[in-house]
Amino acid sequence: MPELPEVETSRRGIEPYLYGKKISDVIIREHSLRWPIPEDLPSLVKGQKIREVCRRAKYIYLKLDNGNIIIHLGMSGSLRICTGKTAPGKHDHIDIIVSSKKILRLRDPRKFGCVLWQPGDINDHKLISPLGPEPLDDAFDAGYLHSRASKRSCSIKTLIMNSHIVVGVGNIYASESLFKARINPKRKAGSVSLVRMEKLVTAIKTTLRDSIEQGGTTLKDFTAEDGQPGYFAQKLLVYGLTGEPCSACGEPIKQFTQQARSTFYCSRCQR
DNA sequence: AGTGCGGCCTGTCCGC
DNA sequence: TGCGGACAGGCCGCAC
Numbered sequence: 001m002p003e004l005p006e007v008e009t010s011r012r013g014i015e016p017y018l019y020g021k022k023i024s025d026v027i028i029r030e031h032s033l034r035w036p037i038p039e040d041l042p043s044l045v046k047g048q049k050i051r052e053v054c055r056r057a058k059y060i061y062l063k064l065d066n067g068n069i070i071i072h073l074g075m076s077g078s079l080r081i082c083t084g085k086t087a088p089g090k091h092d093h094i095d096i097i098v099s100s101k102k103i104l105r106l107r108d109p110r111k112f113g114c115v116l117w118q119p120g121d122i123n124d125h126k127l128i129s130p131l132g133p134e135p136l137d138d139a140f141d142a143g144y145l146h147s148r149a150s151k152r153s154c155s156i157k158t159l160i161m162n163s164h165i166v167v168g169v170g171n172i173y174a175s176e177s178l179f180k181a182r183i184n185p186k187r188k189a190g191s192v193s194l195v196r197m198e199k200l201v202t203a204i205k206t207t208l209r210d211s212i213e214q215g216g217t218t219l220k221d222f223t224a225e226d227g228q229p230g231y232f233a234q235k236l237l238v239y240g241l242t243g244e245p246c247s248a249c250g251e252p253i254k255q256f257t258q259q260a261r262s263t264f265y266c267s268r269c270q271r
Numbered sequence: 272a273g274t275g276c277g278g279c280c281t282g283t284c285c286g287c
Numbered sequence: 288t289g290c291g292g293a294c295a296g297g298c299c300g301c302a303c
Contacts, residue, residue, distance in 0.1 A: 001296065034279065034299085058297080075296050076281080091281090110280045112297060127299085154274065163298075171296070260276075261296065 002073045004135070004168035004208055007058045009215030010079050014104060015053040017081045018062065021098035022049050030093040034074060034114045037094060041117055045069060050098070056122065057131050057167035062096075067119035069096070070127075074112025080105050132166045135204050140166050142198040149189040149197070156192055157185035158259055160204065169204060172239045173211075175264045177203040179238045184270040185263045238264040 002010070026042035038044070045064060052063040060079075062069040073079070082103050088095065089107065094115055096104040106115065118125040133139040148165050149156070157178060160169045169177065178185050180203035183196055192200070214235075237247055242255040246266040255264050 034297090072297085074280095074298085108280095109282065110296085112280070152273075158274090161297095 001075050001170070001172070002058065002077065003170040003172055003211070004058055005211035005215050007060060007073060007168075008055055008212050010073070011053055011055045011060050012215075014060075014079055014081060017100070017102045018050045018053050018098060018104060020050065021100055021102075022047065023064075023096060024099055025095075025097040027095040027097070028093070029088065029095075030111075033093065033108065033111045034072075035116060037115045038117050041069070041115070044117055045096075054122075056128055057134070057163060058170075059128065061118075061122055063122070067117060068122045068125075070114070070116040070118055070122070070125065071106065072114045073106075074108060074110065074114070076110040077106060077108035077113035080107070130164050132162075132164050135166050135168050135208055140201065140205075142194055142201045145201055146192070146194045146197045149192060152189045154189050155185060155258060156183055156187050156189045156200075157263060159189040160200070161259075161261075166204075168208065171261050172236070173204070173207050175239045176237055177207050179265060179270060180207065182269050182271065184267075185258060185265050187271075238266065240264065 023045050026045060028037050028041065031037045031039070044067070048064040048066060050062050050064060054061050054063055058072060060071045060073075062071075071079070082105055083101060084097075084103065086103075086105075088105065091109040092105050092107045093111075094106045098104070106113070116125070116127075118128075122128055133144070145160075145166070149159055152159060157174050159165055160177070161171065161174050175185065177200060181196065181200040183192060183200060238253050241253045241264060243252050245251070246253055246269060249266065249268050251266050251268040253264055254267050255262055257263070
């Protein structure tokens with residue numbers, strides 16, 4: 001499940017093969033992703049040059065002169081660079097072929113991802129415009145989070161996973177960051193003090209930064225034929241570690257369901 | 272406006 | 288060993 005570091009790692013992995021290249025063809029094998037891939041995408045982008053390979057939240061987008069190809073990996077999506085010699089697999093839904101004959105290929109078994117088109121400015125897209133700040137931007141700080149949390153009854157975990165508040169904090173890093181900040185995931189967002197928000201913001205930034213860095217160092221080859229390109233083993237403190245001793249105090253890690261998502265935490269360390 | 276939940280989809284895992 | 292069912296989960300869109 002690609003979290004923000006994997007998405008950024010993917011962006012960096014594909015960028016060298018796409019930057020400045022002209023799109024020569026688009027082959028769609030399966031339109032029905034989370035939202036249908038636009039029927040007219042090939043005709044809109046053929047002949048266009050890729051000016052930038054960008055990321056906003058967990059969306060990767062290819063900036064062209066007339067608009068943007070938006071790609072989301074959902075739960076199970078992955079991108080790879082291949083050539084025409086590589087036969088597409090069962091879940092390889094779309095190929096974007098560039099002038100160098102390289103192919104950007106999206107694989108997504110669960111089809112929770114999407115490929116969309118936004119003419120003109122990316123920020124005009126209805127999925128992009130309501131998004132909160134990037135977690136690594138200076139605009140995301142304790143003061144901001146504290147004010148957004150004010151008077152809200154939802155849990156602090158729900159708050160930081162809300163992309164309208166801050167983007168890029170997925171289920172794994174939400175648990176990890178709350179553990180580092182020693183905040184109980186069930187705590188009401190509005191009851192977290194400014195000082196503790198400071199710790200939380202720092203934890204989120206540190207966790208994401210470390211993972212992106214690790215992704216960068218373990219990133220080898222986006223043209224790999226098998227495996228999950230650009231993905232990397234993560235060092236996790238609580239996520240998926242139910243019953244294992246807490247790294248700080250030894251108490252067994254607890255798991256419960258929150259908003260239909262698994263949360264992991266230490267009931268002794270996190271208050 | 273904020274909150275909570277349904278739904279999309281398939282690989283993996285567990286129990287029988 | 289094989290099969291079926293539960294589970295996982297990003298995140299929008301809707302109902303309240």
